[in-house]
Amino acid sequence: MKHSVLFLNQNKKVYLYLFVVLFFLGSFFSLAFADDEVTLQESEYNPFVIYGEDVSFQHLPSRVVVVHLWSSEDPTSRAETSTLSRFYKKNKSANLMVLGAYAPLGGENADYASIWKDAQMYRIAYPLLGGFVTKKKVTRIPHTFVFDVGGKLVFDGDDTFKCLRTAASLLKKYPKILLGDRKPRTLSSEYRQFLTLKRLGRLHLRLQKILEKENREDKREDAKYLISRIDEYFSSQRKELSSFKKLDPINYERRCKEFILDWKGHEQVLAVEDEKKSLAQDELFKQNLESAKLLKKVLMNFYTMKPTVNNGVLEFSDPKFKRKNARKLKELKKYCNTLIDKYPTTPFKITAESILKQVNSESKSKLESESK
DSSP: OHHHHHHHHHHHHHHHHHHHHHHHHHHHHHHHHHHHOOBTTTOEEOOOEEESSOOOGGGGGGSEEEEEEEOTTSHHHHHHHHHHHHHHHHHGGGTEEEEEEEOOTTOOOOOHHHHHHHHHHTTOOSOEESOEEOSSOOOSSSEEEEEOTTSBEEEEESOHHHHHHHHHHHHHHHHHHHHTTOOOSSOHHHHHHHHHTOSHHHHHHHHHHHHHHOOOHHHHHHHHHHHHHHHHHHHHHHHHHHTHHHHOHHHHHHHHHHHHHHTTTOTTHHHHHHHHHHHHHOHHHHHHHHHHHHHHHHHHHHHTTOEEEETTEEEESOTTHHHHHHHHHHHHHHHHHHHHHHOTTSTHHHHHHHHHHHHHHHHHHHHHHHHO
């Protein structure tokens, strides 16, 4: 009996020691993995959009985000851009954002002119950034990251098809994330309609009518809940739309038409229509819109003159720069000067000033070298 009691006491001590060791090991590993967690918010990206529509970076964590590191020098990269473009076009309205980030194979600085031309040649449908960096080390190109709603990294690798399957799976879950933990016990057809995230304005109107006519309390509660989820989604979409007013007024006009069409039937969509009409008469917005269109012409001329960026300094690769680009150079200077003189209060003026300064100094040095 004494031996059995002694054995039990010794076992208790062993179990206690094991528990303490396991506790500290668990704490250590949890801290280690917490430090290694990669999020979209902590990633570094060049906010300059080389090609495509402007990006509302502050609203990216509310979307499923795919980041594709690519290089036009790599044939696999070029092939993948068409696959990603098709996927983006198909799922753009389902809260997806695809971003391309140029990553030259040799590690040299990005040649913006080449990127712009490649994007047109391969008909890339999504925005291209100057660069993107996370805690994860990338050893080969192409490479793809997928971030879920909230900004957590859920895929990291070079298998693009697996990346797209991951993104598609997240997009299917997204409506259920919007609904939260609760699933309506009634209104099954309305619930299925919500999961498509399409024609939500009409669904909102139908749910309002159910509230007016329905006497059953459980149906009324489910209708109220779905209406609150739709209103929350509407609010987030409208905030993102508003962020383009100053950043990208051209994109705002296009998105505004799509937004009004998608949300037709929602009681608050009338306010968006009124805002669009009032902005058409607003002088500041008109100035931003006109200057954005002018900047588009500036960039088109700038990129088609074969400029390259080397260690932050603009250079023109063609030694016969003046003769080959005389017309475009003249147009570029005219557009830049108009943008600076006519629209001095717009944010696009800074880009025009920078380009004009670089082109003037570079073309001057080229002309001097040619005259000698």
